[in-house]
Amino acid sequence: MSPKFFLDKRPHNGLSYEDYRQKTIEFVESTNPEGLEDSERSLYDYTKLNLHRSKRIDRVYKVNEEFRAILQGITTPQIWMVLTEDWCGDSAQNLPYIVKMAEENPLITLRIMERDKNLDIMDLYLTGGKSRSIPKLVAFDEDGNELFQWGPRPKEAQDNVNQWKESGLSKTEFMEKLHLWYAGNRGKALEQEFMWILCEVDECKEA
Numbered sequence: 001m002s003p004k005f006f007l008d009k010r011p012h013n014g015l016s017y018e019d020y021r022q023k024t025i026e027f028v029e030s031t032n033p034e035g036l037e038d039s040e041r042s043l044y045d046y047t048k049l050n051l052h053r054s055k056r057i058d059r060v061y062k063v064n065e066e067f068r069a070i071l072q073g074i075t076t077p078q079i080w081m082v083l084t085e086d087w088c089g090d091s092a093q094n095l096p097y098i099v100k101m102a103e104e105n106p107l108i109t110l111r112i113m114e115r116d117k118n119l120d121i122m123d124l125y126l127t128g129g130k131s132r133s134i135p136k137l138v139a140f141d142e143d144g145n146e147l148f149q150w151g152p153r154p155k156e157a158q159d160n161v162n163q164w165k166e167s168g169l170s171k172t173e174f175m176e177k178l179h180l181w182y183a184g185n186r187g188k189a190l191e192q193e194f195m196w197i198l199c200e201v202d203e204c205k206e207a
Helices: 017-030 038-060 065-072 089-102 155-166 171-185 188-200
Strands: 078-084 108-114 136-141 146-150
Touching (some): 017 108, 078 089, 146 188, 155 188
Antiparallel strands (some): 136 146
């Protein structure tokens, strides 16, 4: 049975990437950070930094040919619902790649749902059954049947984070290392995971 939020067309009415990016730009440009409380200032600073990160990926990333064939081999409509927030560093490092992937096939519609405005949906897709980790992508067919999930970061990145935590690094230290990993990996791990995922849902037949 399709989830009620899908029947209510909430994902369909989510933000396009263009609208999401424009909303973020307007927030950064219209906000005076000097007037913010410490916690708000931190979120503002993260959002501003993430905007630069995502712009860089938007500018340089191109889907590789093997993966393009798989994406273009999708023959039935899909909607990719992404739960996220613009202050999320993992989102800035992954969402632009996912957007470029979706753009390879007009049958894929990507819509962004702001997590904190849609906690009832977020709580259906918790990481490890307890964490509202983002970004979280859930793909559906046009009838609302779930096709696959992904998130909040590539497995290789998560394995690294787990190892850094176990070694005693602080969050500041391991997050710095994580973003260095993202910069060096340039979306390759993410591409590979999506290739595997799409093959598992039988989208490699046309590749």
